[in-house]
Amino acid sequence: MLKFAPSILTADLARLGEAIKEAEAAGVDWIHLDVMDGVFVPNLTFGPLLVEAVRRVTSLPLDVHLMIVQPERYLEDFAKAGADHITVHFEATYHPHRAVQKVKELGKKAGLAINPATPLEAFEPLLPELDLALLMSVNPGFGGQRYIPTATERLRRLKAMRDRLNPGCLIEVDGGVNKETLAEVYRAGADVAVAGSALFNRRPVAENLKELKEVLYALGGR
Ligand SMILES: O=C(CO)[C@@H](O)[C@H](O)COP(=O)(O)O
Numbered sequence: 001m002l003k004f005a006p007s008i009l010t011a012d013l014a015r016l017g018e019a020i021k022e023a024e025a026a027g028v029d030w031i032h033l034d035v036m037d038g039v040f041v042p043n044l045t046f047g048p049l050l051v052e053a054v055r056r057v058t059s060l061p062l063d064v065h066l067m068i069v070q071p072e073r074y075l076e077d078f079a080k081a082g083a084d085h086i087t088v089h090f091e092a093t094y095h096p097h098r099a100v101q102k103v104k105e106l107g108k109k110a111g112l113a114i115n116p117a118t119p120l121e122a123f124e125p126l127l128p129e130l131d132l133a134l135l136m137s138v139n140p141g142f143g144g145q146r147y148i149p150t151a152t153e154r155l156r157r158l159k160a161m162r163d164r165l166n167p168g169c170l171i172e173v174d175g176g177v178n179k180e181t182l183a184e185v186y187r188a189g190a191d192v193a194v195a196g197s198a199l200f201n202r203r204p205v206a207e208n209l210k211e212l213k214e215v216l217y218a219l220g221g222r
């Protein structure tokens with residue numbers, strides 16, 4: 001019912017291939033890759049080369065979250081690298097619609113993300129064309145941050161907007177999802193939970209995932 005997309009940001013990057021295989025064996029649904037440019041967010045991570053390397057070790061959908069300015073410049077590169085979903089930030093481009101259209105032209109699932117301070121209405125004009133609506137529940141830039149509580153009400157409103165405009169679009173929540181916050185995120189209507197530090201930490205991914213799934217079973221979900 002709820003999909004889990006572990007963010008590799010908090011995985012042990014020195015053994016990334018093994019960490020991804022471990023996550024796949026544990027039963028996660030997607031692999032979430034956080035691309036940061038040091039301009040849109042105060043952190044730098046990786047580009048298409050790493051996406052291509054990850055593509056070689058897993059058959060899971062690669063969910064690429066672009067936290068870069070003018071993402072249009074690199075959409076083709078990420079598509080060629082093997083991304084399945086490409087999400088751009090509303091705040092990072094003058095033309096979010098053009099960027100979304102380009103992702104679709106490349107034959108990939110198109111996502112739009114918004115920051116915690118961006119009005120939810122930013123989704124409205126583009127929702128009918130989106131495959132994914134990504135709601136940030138932390139300010140983008142780092143893994144391991146605390147969930148911003150106002151995200152829950154925003155998720156509820158986003159779900160109502162999605163049900164009205166495009167029931168096929170998935171709602172993804174990103175940032176601070178763990179065993180304490182998962183229940184409210186799920187109840188508020190998320191379809192996909194990104195989880196970095198809750199899944200990649202000192203414990204095996206399978207144990208962490210089991211713990212998160214138990215929260216859902218207790219709510220009658222799966
Ligand atoms: O996009 C981002 C951060 O900018 C996220 O994908 C985080 O990396 C998720 O990590 P946790 O908050 O779950 O540790």
Ligand SMILES: [Fe+2]
Pocket residue numbers: 007032033034065174194
């Ligand atoms: Fe992310």
